[in-house]
Amino acid sequence: NAGVTQTPKFQVLKTGQSMTLQCAQDMNHNSMYWYRQDPGMGLRLIYYSASEGTTDKGEVPNGYNVSRLNKREFSLRLESAAPSQTSVYFCASSEQESQPQHFGDGTRLSIL
């Protein structure tokens, strides 16, 4: 069982570059989420998609965009990367909202 797959696992960018983080789930889940994890701050929600065709802002959406490409895939885009966006990014999915969320193993992103 693959569960939630994130690509790439590691990436280094220069300030101002753009990048798309990919996420795919094979559990037929309706809801998908993007979080960032920074030391001492837990996980903070960037964007989420309650169901295919919908997206909503989370706690820290500035500087990011998302696309729910289909039921399986939910991508996160950084249009113009900034050093403050250096973080570990996690994608998660759940059958419905307020159901257990299943996480991928993260993308470690460094912006110089």
Place this chain on the structure above:
Amino acid sequence: GENVEQHPSTLSVQEGDSAVIKCTYSDSASNYFPWYKQELGKGPQLIIDIRSNVGEKKDQRIAVTLNKTAKHFSLHITETQPEDSAVYFCAASIKGNFGNEKLTFGTGTRLTIIP
């Protein structure tokens, strides 16, 4: 919005002893409280969860208790083993303005089991 505080930030216990991690939440409308375990280089993994209509839930060596009046919930791990060493996160779920449910996470507890 919801605020979740988690204590302690680090915890060391002797193998075989019990560990307790506590979280408080601010919004009385929160109704779902999961706990996640995160090992180094991995994503968080759900270990147990509880809903607001239940006061306690157990799964082998792990238990969670919920006090809705005081707005706090706790994770209890008994007979700790070296493989319990990890970072643990609590979370609380609250409905947003448009009916969407979102999780707010605590800042994590690094648990170290001393052999």
